[in-house]
Amino acid sequence: MKLPHPMILVCALAVTGTAPAQQIPSEDMQTAHTLKRKITETVKLDYLLYLPQSYHPKSKTRWPLILFLHGAGERGTNLAKVKVHGPPKLVVRNRDFPFILVSPQCPNDELWDPRSLLVLLDDVIRRYRVDTNRVYLTGLSMGGYGTWELGTTHPERFAAIAPVCGGGEPIDIVLGSRRQAQALKTLGVWAFHGAKDPVVDLEESERMMNTLKKAGCRDVKLTVYPDAEHDSWTATYDNPELYDWLLRHERKPAKKQRVGDPG
Numbered sequence: 001m002k003l004p005h006p007m008i009l010v011c012a013l014a015v016t017g018t019a020p021a022q023q024i025p026s027e028d029m030q031t032a033h034t035l036k037r038k039i040t041e042t043v044k045l046d047y048l049l050y051l052p053q054s055y056h057p058k059s060k061t062r063w064p065l066i067l068f069l070h071g072a073g074e075r076g077t078n079l080a081k082v083k084v085h086g087p088p089k090l091v092v093r094n095r096d097f098p099f100i101l102v103s104p105q106c107p108n109d110e111l112w113d114p115r116s117l118l119v120l121l122d123d124v125i126r127r128y129r130v131d132t133n134r135v136y137l138t139g140l141s142m143g144g145y146g147t148w149e150l151g152t153t154h155p156e157r158f159a160a161i162a163p164v165c166g167g168g169e170p171i172d173i174v175l176g177s178r179r180q181a182q183a184l185k186t187l188g189v190w191a192f193h194g195a196k197d198p199v200v201d202l203e204e205s206e207r208m209m210n211t212l213k214k215a216g217c218r219d220v221k222l223t224v225y226p227d228a229e230h231d232s233w234t235a236t237y238d239n240p241e242l243y244d245w246l247l248r249h250e251r252k253p254a255k256k257q258r259v260g261d262p263g
Contacts, residue, residue: 043115043116043119043120045104045105045116045117045119045120046077046079046104046105047079047102047103047104047105047120048079048082048083048088048101048102048103048104048105049100049101049102049103049124050087050088050091050097050099050100050101050103051063051100051128052096052097052098052099052100053096055100055129057128057129059129061129062129062130062131062132063098063099063100063128063129063130063131064098064099064100064130064131064134064135064136064246064247065099065100065101065102065124065125065130065131065134065135065136066087066099066100066101066102066136066137066138066246067102067104067117067120067121067135067136067137067138068086068087068088068101068102068103068138068139068143069104069106069112069117069137069138069139069140069142069143069144069146069147070082070085070086070103070105070106070139070140070142070143071085071139071140071141071142071143071144071233072141072142073141074105074106075105075106075107075108075109075110075142076105076107076108077105077107077108079105081105082103082104082105085140085233085234085237086103086138086139086140086233086237087099087101087103087138087237088101088103089237090237090238098243098247099136099243099246100124100128100130102120102121102124104117104120106142111142111145111146112139112142112143112145112146112149112150114146114149114150114153114154117146117150118150118154118157121135121157132251133159133250133251133252134159134247134249134250134251135157135158135159135251136158136159136160136161136162136246136249137150137151137158137160137161137162138161138162138163138164139163139164139166140164140165140166140232140233140236141164141165141166141199141200141230141233142166143164143166144163144164144165144166144167144200145163145166145167145168146166147161147162147163147164147166148161148163148166148167148168148208149168149169149172151163151187151189152168152172152173152176152184152208152212153172153176153180154180155180155183155184155187156179156180156183156251157251158187158251159187159188159246159249159250159251160187160188160189160190160219160245160246160249161187161188161189161190162189162190162191162192162236162242162246163189163191163192163205163208164191164192164193164232164233164236164237165192165193165194165197165199165200165205165230165232165233166191166200166204166205167200167201167204167205167207167208168204168208170207170208170211173208173211173212173215174211174215181215181216184212184215184216184217185215185216185217185218186218186219186251186252187217187219188219188245188246188248188249189209189212189217189219189220189221190220190221190222190223190242190245191205191208191209191220191221191222191223192205192222192223192224192225192232192233192236193205193206193222193223193224193225193232194224194225194227194228194229194230194231194232195224195225195226195227195228196227196228196229197228197229197230197232198229198230199229199230200230202224205222206222209222219249223236
């Protein structure tokens with residue numbers, strides 16, 4: 001479900017052409033208007049939350065966080081389905097995971113909505129001891145698409161992202177704001193894909209990677225499993241190197257803009 005948002009519309013259209021004179025009105029009948037309306041919406045997302053074994057709410061320690069987005073098959077209202085793949089599956093195996101893990105469930109027949117995910121992320125950061133310089137994003141298949149979308153449109157929120165067998169819209173990168181472009185340059189990106197994927201073509205990941213490189217993103221790499229089909233997530237999330245790689249990335253707070261600096 002896409003949340004509506006305030007819009008400011010200015011309409012102006014010049015009419016030209018070679019129509020007969022009697023078909024051209026004596027004056028332009030179009031008038032300019034502005035719509036400005038505040039809309040309030042309720043966001044509801046069920047999610048699993050994991051806290052490291054040594055987590056303590058009164059400790060001075062702040063923990064890195066992973067936001068995990070599942071695939072299309074795990075949508076619904078049964079949160080147990082979210083545990084079948086990825087980091088939630090590792091937690092079920094009693095692995096002492098060194099992250100706060102947030103694993104939302106996408107409702108049936110919907111796709112990941114970036115605005116809802118940011119509301120969830122902000123709420124978790126407010127409630128728990130999160131190291132906001134070490135927030136990471138990953139997801140598989142439909143969640144891989146969600147990772148690409150959220151991670152490239154709001155790169156300032158994440159230190160690194162790891163999309164698995166997903167894809168995205170390069171135009172979101174090309175037409176991003178100046179602030180977005182600057183944040184993308186220091187975003188860590190490690191993508192994964194199966195070379196024989198019959199569901200999401202490998203070209204989807206390659207296209208996003210090439211666009212990021214052209215946009216100046218310096219820390220990007222793509223791992224291709226030569227014999228894997230759509231399930232490239234099992235090998236990815238079972239690999240300890242992924243989590244070590246995430247932890248090596250930190251998003252430094254943005255410098256405050258001085259008066260007179262370009263926006």
